[in-house]
Amino acid sequence: MFPRIVYESFRRQARRKLLAGIAITLGVAVATAMIAVATDIGDKINRELRSYGANLVVTPQEDTLDVEVGGVNLKPPSDGAFLNEADLPKIRGTFWHHNIVGFSPMLPVTVKVGEGNNKDAKDVTLLGTYFNKALRFGKEDFTTGVKITNPWWKVEGKCGDGAEPVLSGAEGPRPGRVEDSPAACGWPNDNSQDILVGERLAAKLAKKPGDTLEVAGRQLTISGILSTGGAEDDQIVAPLALAQQILGKPGAIRRVYVSALTKPPDALSVRDPKTMTPEVYDRWYCSPYVESIAYQLQEVIPHSHAEQIRQVAQNEGTVLSRIKGLMLLITLAALFASALAVSAAMATAIYERRVEVGLMKALGAGNLAVSAIFFAEALLLALIGGIAGFSAGALLARQIGRSIFNSQISIEPVLFPIIMTIAVFVTFAGSAAAIRRAVKFDPVFALRGEG
Amino acid sequence: MTMSTVPGTLLTPRQVADRRAHAPHTSMFARMLVRAAVLRRRRAASALLAMIVAAAVATAMMNLYVDVQAKLRTEFRNYGANVVIVAKDGQSLPADALAKVESVLGAKSKTLAVPFAYAVARTHDGQSVVVVGTDFARARQLNHWWKVSHWPNAPNEALVGMRAAAILSPKVGPNRQPFELTFQGKAIQLAPAGMLQTGAGEDSRIYLDQSEFQNWTGVAPSTIEVAANGTAAEVEASIRQLAQVLPAADIRPVRQIMEGEANVLNKTRATLYASATLVVLTSALCVLATLIGWVFDRRRDFAIMKALGASERLINGFFAAEAAALGVVGAILGFFIGIGVAAWIGRVNFHAPVVPRFSVFPYILAGSVAVALISAILPIELLRRVQPAIILRGE
Numbered sequence: 001m002f003p004r005i006v007y008e009s010f011r012r013q014a015r016r017k018l019l020a021g022i023a024i025t026l027g028v029a030v031a032t033a034m035i036a037v038a039t040d041i042g043d044k045i046n047r048e049l050r051s052y053g054a055n056l057v058v059t060p061q062e063d064t065l066d067v068e069v070g071g072v073n074l075k076p077p078s079d080g081a082f083l084n085e086a087d088l089p090k091i092r093g094t095f096w097h098h099n100i101v102g103f104s105p106m107l108p109v110t111v112k113v114g115e116g117n118n119k120d121a122k123d124v125t126l127l128g129t130y131f132n133k134a135l136r137f138g139k140e141d142f143t144t145g146v147k148i149t150n151p152w153w154k155v156e157g158k159c160g161d162g163a164e165p166v167l168s169g170a171e172g173p174r175p176g177r178v179e180d181s182p183a184a185c186g187w188p189n190d191n192s193q194d195i196l197v198g199e200r201l202a203a204k205l206a207k208k209p210g211d212t213l214e215v216a217g218r219q220l221t222i223s224g225i226l227s228t229g230g231a232e233d234d235q236i237v238a239p240l241a242l243a244q245q246i247l248g249k250p251g252a253i254r255r256v257y258v259s260a261l262t263k264p265p266d267a268l269s270v271r272d273p274k275t276m277t278p279e280v281y282d283r284w285y286c287s288p289y290v291e292s293i294a295y296q297l298q299e300v301i302p303h304s305h306a307e308q309i310r311q312v313a314q315n316e317g318t319v320l321s322r323i324k325g326l327m328l329l330i331t332l333a334a335l336f337a338s339a340l341a342v343s344a345a346m347a348t349a350i351y352e353r354r355v356e357v358g359l360m361k362a363l364g365a366g367n368l369a370v371s372a373i374f375f376a377e378a379l380l381l382a383l384i385g386g387i388a389g390f391s392a393g394a395l396l397a398r399q400i401g402r403s404i405f406n407s408q409i410s411i412e413p414v415l416f417p418i419i420m421t422i423a424v425f426v427t428f429a430g431s432a433a434a435i436r437r438a439v440k441f442d443p444v445f446a447l448r449g450e451g
Numbered sequence: 452m453t454m455s456t457v458p459g460t461l462l463t464p465r466q467v468a469d470r471r472a473h474a475p476h477t478s479m480f481a482r483m484l485v486r487a488a489v490l491r492r493r494r495a496a497s498a499l500l501a502m503i504v505a506a507a508v509a510t511a512m513m514n515l516y517v518d519v520q521a522k523l524r525t526e527f528r529n530y531g532a533n534v535v536i537v538a539k540d541g542q543s544l545p546a547d548a549l550a551k552v553e554s555v556l557g558a559k560s561k562t563l564a565v566p567f568a569y570a571v572a573r574t575h576d577g578q579s580v581v582v583v584g585t586d587f588a589r590a591r592q593l594n595h596w597w598k599v600s601h602w603p604n605a606p607n608e609a610l611v612g613m614r615a616a617a618i619l620s621p622k623v624g625p626n627r628q629p630f631e632l633t634f635q636g637k638a639i640q641l642a643p644a645g646m647l648q649t650g651a652g653e654d655s656r657i658y659l660d661q662s663e664f665q666n667w668t669g670v671a672p673s674t675i676e677v678a679a680n681g682t683a684a685e686v687e688a689s690i691r692q693l694a695q696v697l698p699a700a701d702i703r704p705v706r707q708i709m710e711g712e713a714n715v716l717n718k719t720r721a722t723l724y725a726s727a728t729l730v731v732l733t734s735a736l737c738v739l740a741t742l743i744g745w746v747f748d749r750r751r752d753f754a755i756m757k758a759l760g761a762s763e764r765l766i767n768g769f770f771a772a773e774a775a776a777l778g779v780v781g782a783i784l785g786f787f788i789g790i791g792v793a794a795w796i797g798r799v800n801f802h803a804p805v806v807p808r809f810s811v812f813p814y815i816l817a818g819s820v821a822v823a824l825i826s827a828i829l830p831i832e833l834l835r836r837v838q839p840a841i842i843l844r845g846e
Contacts, residue, residue: 019740023736023740026733026736027733027736030729030732030733033729034726034729034730037722037725037726041722044718045715045718045719048714048715048718049711049715051710051711051714051715052530052707052708052711053711056650057650057651063614064578064618065578065579065580065581065614065615065618065655066581066614066652066655067579067580067581067655068581068652068655069569069571069581075579150707151710152706152710152711227706228706228707229703229704229705229706229707229709230705230706230707307650307654308650309649309650309651310596310597310598310648310649310650311530311531311594311596311649311650311651312530313596313650314595314596315526315527315529315530315595315596318526318529319523319526319527322522322523322526322800322801323715325799325800326515326519326723326796326800327722327726329796329799329800330512330515330723330726330727330730331726333508333511333512333730333792334726334729334733336508337504337505337508337730337733337734337737340501340504340734340737341733341736341740344497344501344741344744345740347497347741347744348740348741348743348744348747349744351744351748352744352747352748396729400722400725403721404718404721404722404725405718
């Protein structure tokens with residue numbers, strides 16, 4: 001009898017059940033989407049924060065001082081210590097290599113720019129680096145370079161043959177993603193002898209993409225004009241191998257900029273690893289703090305010193321925690337609102353059925369039996385609405401992820417039982433008061449229709 | 452009876468009596484409204500509660516949406532300067548440059564301008580080192596990320612970058628040694644006050660107070676770093692203004708900072724917008740569910756009114772007025788609660804109050820009334836098709 005009552009109730013009052021079911025579905029969908037977005041927002045914003053550029057720099061341990069004013073390096077080019085380019089792929093072998101978004105080696109060289117024996121040939125800094133270099137570590141192929149670590153660099157160059165110069169970079173690779181369209185205009189190939197010229201330098205020299213420029217006695221093709229808003233606007237940026245040839249030091253690099261996803265600093269992160277107990281040390285080592293990643297970089301690159309770039313590294317923690325906190329609070333508001341909506345819908349649906357309750361009680365049903373029927377119905381509604389809502393919410397979260405962050409928001413499978421539990425609990429809680437009132441209602445009044 | 456006499460809010464009995472004396476025809480209508488609310492307190496209260504909660508949530512969301520962007524922008528200013536003013540071709544900036552910059556940007560608070568002067572000095576063993584003259588108090592405010600063990604405050608005290616310190620003044624006991632620098636034959640004896648650590652170029656430099664630096668080297672500031680507050684458009688406008696008053700200088704936005712900020716801010720805003728929309732929609736749904744139940748529940752009132760010969764217009768007007776009253780009261784109460792919630796979130800998350808924005812009130816009010824009207828009209832439309840007799844028979 002019990003299943004039949006429940007079944008018939010669904011069959012005959014399809015409209016009312018549908019209303020309550022829709023409310024539950026929508027409520028659960030909003031809750032699912034918000035929880036999914038809130039749990040993933042930290043990672044997403046962390047990747048967006050990578051558009052501020054590298055947060056770690058690796059330098060030789062025993063180096064002389066940099067003598068640099070306004071982007072012009074006054075230090076003798078061969079002075080001081082160098083790192084070895086061959087050690088770079090090992091960065092992919094560190095414990096937190098999945099968190100390392102990209103890295104760019106840098107080798108500044110001071111060069112004479114000008115035609116032939118021109119007397120007013122000027123000293124200009126030529127910066128050797130990777131643009132989008134294909135590297136291999138073990139069996140893993142990856143690309144890295146300034147296109148990934150310095151997303152604000154914009155290159156204006158020629159696209160193919162005779163095409164109009166197009167500003168690339170804005171539509172180029174997004175920060176934090178190691179993917180690239182090979183046809184980004186103007187960027188030189190890492191294995192070529194082509195160079196980028198900073199926009200202010202290009203204006204002084206009256207050069208445009210496609211021209212050749214004599215640099216340190218070599219005729220080099222300018223593949224694009226670089227605009228960074230920084231010191232590079234007065235410099236030449238070239239493939240690393242070219243800079244090494246000019247300097248005459250194959251394999252040499254001055255420093256490496258590393259862009260890594262990190263965890264905001266806390267009490268543990270700032271402790272000195274030397275004073276830690278082995279247990280604490282393991283925990284510290286296995287957390288993606290900027291300090292522990294720096295420590296691991298030092299381990300893989302011999303004679304190096306890795307340091308956080310405090311301007312970038314120290315601030316992203318605050319921004320990240322603010323945004324995460326905000327989303328948490330909004331998610332709570334969303335959960336509260338959807339719980340309320342589900343409760344309201346359930347209460348309305350039950351309140352409308354006082355006559356039925358009256359009839360059942362007149363026929364001898366006890367309070368317990370009546371409540372059981374209602375709770376069974378609520379459970380069924382919660383399960384159906386919960387499953388539908390979870391799927392809808394997952395779709396919604398995916399849509400939000402795709403339209404805002406251009407990447408997937410992954411729904412953790414563990415979220416499903418949690419959401420279902422919440423859905424059932426909220427539906428029960430929302431129904432409880434209404435059921436209690438419906439059961440307490442005098443059947444005589446109910447049957448006479450005097451609500 | 453016309454719609455224009457429909458009271459917008461609940462009236463006190465005294466007002467009702469007043470009204471009754473002057474306009475006997477409206478009295479019945481008002482009385483019905485009040486009695487409906489008073490007699491079915493519980494249902495009316497639950498409908499009002501739903502309305503208040505929805506209005507509060509919507510208010511909080513709209514307030515936050517507007518305010519959070521400003522709050523986040525202030526957070527982003529911790530990244531330091533977003534505009535750099537550089538003298539052209541290695542010259543110095545005019546002496547009044549800083550004053551000019553401040554007079555242009557002075558109108559806006561929280562704008563910081565910090566002058567920097569650079570010189571390359573020699574150590575006693577002939578090494579080159581970059582020495583920078585700056586205003587320590589300002590630099591400290593601009594560059595929050597500088598890790599400084601102790602800021603200089605006495606004459607001839609310098610702030611020494613980590614790497615410079617390791618080479619220039621090795622540690623002797625607990626203190627670091629004083630050291631001598633020469634610039635164009637002029638020597639100066641400096642005591643390291645504290646260490647500076649940034650992980651960037653600053654680590655190889657030595658920072659001095661600007662007036663001391665100028666006395667020693669005679670070099671005036673060549674760079675002013677500016678942290679301009681505001682939206683991207685406002686910063687652009689500031690740059691244009693600065694270019695007018697300082698034609699001799701190059702004024703550049705720091706693209707790394709500006710674009711990073713724009714990027715993160717846009718994504719956050721979009722997420723916030725999507726979330727706020729979802730939350731507001733859910734609360735509207737909550738109101739809809741409650742109110743439809745409430746109105747549907749009173750189909751007997753509806754049937755009796757109809758049986759007694761009330762016109763369709765009157766009935767519609769009655770339920771509409773009731774819904775509107777509910778919407779208005781709910782919106783007003785919800786608005787203030789929502790402002791409280793937004794302020795609380797601001798305090799908890801940003802450690803700064805969210806300024807209440809009364810400009811969102813009209814939207815909240817219109818939204819609340821609209822949702823209330825929809826949820827009243829919907830069941831009425833359904834009931835209109837049913838014969839009053841059937842409803843009264845309780846079927």
